[in-house]
Amino acid sequence: xxxxxxxxxxxxxxxxxxxxxxxxxxxxxxxxxxxxxxxxxxxxxxxxxxxxxxxxxxxxxxxxxxxxxxxxxxxxxxxxxxxxxxxxxxxxxxxxxxxxxxxxxxxxxxxxxxxxxxxxxxxxxxxxxxxxxxxxxxxxxxxxxxxxxxxxxxxxxxxxxxxxxxxxxxxxxxxxxxxxxxxxxxxxxxxxxxxxxxxxxxxxxxxxxxxxxxxxxxxxxxxxxxxxxxxxxxxxxxxxxxxxxxxxxxxxxxxxxxxxxxxxxxxxxxxxxxxxxxxxxxxxxxxxxxxxxxxxxxxxxxxx
Ligand SMILES: NC(=O)c1ccc[n+]([C@@H]2O[C@H](COP(=O)([O-])OP(=O)(O)OC[C@H]3O[C@@H](n4cnc5c(N)ncnc54)[C@H](OP(=O)(O)O)[C@@H]3O)[C@@H](O)[C@H]2O)c1
Numbered sequence: 001x002x003x004x005x006x007x008x009x010x011x012x013x014x015x016x017x018x019x020x021x022x023x024x025x026x027x028x029x030x031x032x033x034x035x036x037x038x039x040x041x042x043x044x045x046x047x048x049x050x051x052x053x054x055x056x057x058x059x060x061x062x063x064x065x066x067x068x069x070x071x072x073x074x075x076x077x078x079x080x081x082x083x084x085x086x087x088x089x090x091x092x093x094x095x096x097x098x099x100x101x102x103x104x105x106x107x108x109x110x111x112x113x114x115x116x117x118x119x120x121x122x123x124x125x126x127x128x129x130x131x132x133x134x135x136x137x138x139x140x141x142x143x144x145x146x147x148x149x150x151x152x153x154x155x156x157x158x159x160x161x162x163x164x165x166x167x168x169x170x171x172x173x174x175x176x177x178x179x180x181x182x183x184x185x186x187x188x189x190x191x192x193x194x195x196x197x198x199x200x201x202x203x204x205x206x207x208x209x210x211x212x213x214x215x216x217x218x219x220x221x222x223x224x225x226x227x228x229x230x231x232x233x234x235x236x237x238x239x240x241x242x243x244x245x246x247x248x249x250x251x252x253x254x255x256x257x258x259x260x261x262x263x264x265x266x267x268x269x270x271x272x273x274x275x276x277x278x279x280x281x282x283x284x285x286x287x288x289x290x291x292x293x294x295x296x297x298x299x300x301x302x303x304x
Contacts, residue, residue, distance in 0.1 A: 016079035021120065078118065110163075125139040135280055208289065
């Protein structure tokens, strides 16, 4: 921390700052006083005119070390990942490098300066036979993406650093600045009169991105170690979620067609009965997610 001028400034380094979660995390911290922020992503960007940005491929060990040691953060928030679940099946090496090796490099750098690493994980570490899951349930990933994310968690558990793992599922509400997002995709498709096929057999608790950012901030506030689930208040199928979007935004529900996951023939298998129980985060971090309707109110206010 920086004690110059008597004000204690938290130094926060955010990876993956061009991504859905990264963008929203940068936005949150750039509005907060007493935070010295450095954000980074793989591709160059000019979307943060007021925030220090440095291009850094986190699979480059030396670059990670230099970037982290030069900035000397108190907290590293790792939102970067290879998140295309189906592509992870065919691009295994890139997936492993980005989702596992890079986390090890970040942990090494954090160890050198005693920084806390806050890392984002997923319900895809579970097989979806018996969800929703608590933090202590047995993992059994179905996909290569899930395997890499579980391996990243394990790497942190043996790293000897201060770490916090936040598991989340089905992030939404992050479409600002052109990022793809399920809710916006549904709204846009239905507005254009397009039929959409939505699975009726995937069950989880979608997570409003603002709630995940607030969960990250609670970790910083309470300096908590370990694994926490961060998810929405309601458990429902993707089909029901889509109907709620159509209802709230006054769109044609008849365009939403039911389909089963297996009919999509996706390369990566999906956990079906999934979702994350957030009781631990609620009791230990004071985590209070929005309801789906409350999140839609915020999304719709942002659209004006
Ligand atoms: N989205 C979900 O529904 C969901 C659900 C569960 C868990 N998660 C987890 O939540 C976290 C954030 O997900 P997200 O949806 O925000 O992901 P995202 O939108 O795909 O963003 C990920 C970012 O990571 C960056 N990145 C990829 N490879 C990199 C590399 N080698 N070096 C530096 N940066 C790299 C990319 O940067 P560039 O754009 O600059 O190339 C990208 O913008 C991830 O850990 C993900 O596994 C997401």
